[in-house]
Amino acid sequence: EVQLVESGGGLVQPGGSLRLSCSVSGFTFNNYDMHWVRQAPGKGLQYVSAITNMGRSTYYIDSVKGRFTISRDNSKNTLYLQMSSLRAEDTAVYYCVRYDILSGYVYWGQGTLVTVSS
Amino acid sequence: EIVLTQSPGTLSLSPGERATLSCRASQSLSSSYLAWYQQKRGQSPRLLIYGVSTRATGIPDRFSGSGSGTDFTLTISGLDPEDFAVYYCQFYGSSPRTFGQGTKVEI
Numbered sequence: 001e002v003q004l005v006e007s008g009g010g011l012v013q014p015g016g017s018l019r020l021s022c023s024v025s026g027f028t029f030n031n032y033d034m035h036w037v038r039q040a041p042g043k044g045l046q047y048v049s050a051i052t053n054m055g056r057s058t059y060y061i062d063s064v065k066g067r068f069t070i071s072r073d074n075s076k077n078t079l080y081l082q083m084s085s086l087r088a089e090d091t092a093v094y095y096c097v098r099y100d101i102l103s104g105y106v107y108w109g110q111g112t113l114v115t116v117s118s
Numbered sequence: 119e120i121v122l123t124q125s126p127g128t129l130s131l132s133p134g135e136r137a138t139l140s141c142r143a144s145q146s147l148s149s150s151y152l153a154w155y156q157q158k159r160g161q162s163p164r165l166l167i168y169g170v171s172t173r174a175t176g177i178p179d180r181f182s183g184s185g186s187g188t189d190f191t192l193t194i195s196g197l198d199p200e201d202f203a204v205y206y207c208q209f210y211g212s213s214p215r216t217f218g219q220g221t222k223v224e225i
Binding site for chain 2: 035044045046047050059061095099102103104105106108109110111
C-alpha cells in the first residue's frame with residue numbers, strides 16, 4: 001500500500017523557518033518525481049515545488065523562489081521542504097504528492113498545517 | 119504559464135441531477151495532461167479523471183471527462199449524496215502544474 005506521511009508543520013513567527021518531511025512507503029521512491037502542493041485555509045490548491053526522481057532538477061513557483069528548498073533522501077524514502085523567511089501568506093496545509101507522468105497526482109499525503117503568525 | 123478557469127464557482131443541485139463542470143485553459147493543451155480531483159471537507163484531494171477522460175482506479179462510471187484544446191468538462195451523471203464536494207481541474211504536463219480555482223457542488 002502506497003503511503004505518504006507528512007510531518008513538521010506547526011506555528012512559526014513571520015520570518016521564521018520550518019522544515020517539512022514526507023516519509024513514503026509502498027513504492028520505489030527513486031523512480032518518481034515528487035511535488036509539494038499547498039492549500040491556504042478556505043482556498044484552493046496551489047502547486048508549490050517539484051523535484052525529479054534523483055534530485056537533479058527542481059522547480060519553484062515565483063512566490064517561494066529563494067525562500068523554499070525542496071530536497072529528497074532516496075536512501076531514507078523521504079522528501080523535504082525547507083521553508084525560510086516565512087510570511088503570513090505561506091499559511092496553509094502542505095501536501096506531499098507523488099507525480100505520475102501519465103496520470104498526475106494519484107497519491108497524496110494527509111497534509112501538514114503550517115501557520116505563520118505572531 | 120497555463121491558467122485554468124473553472125466555472126461555475128458554485129453549483130447547487132439535488133441528488134440524482136446531472137452536474138456539468140467547466141475548465142477553460144488560457145492556451146491550448148496540445149497534450150492530454152488534464153486531470154480532475156475531488157476534495158471533501160477535511161480530506162486530501164482524490165484523483166477522479168486523468169488524461170482528459172480516463173477514470174482513475176475505483177472511480178464510479180457516473181464520472182466522465184471530456185474536451186480538447188482549451189475547453190474541458192467534468193460530468194457527473196446522477197449526483198450521489200457523497201458527490202457533494204469541491205472539484206479541481208489541473209494541467210499536469212509540465213511546470214507549473216496549475217490548478218483551477220475549484221467548483222463547489224452543493225445541495
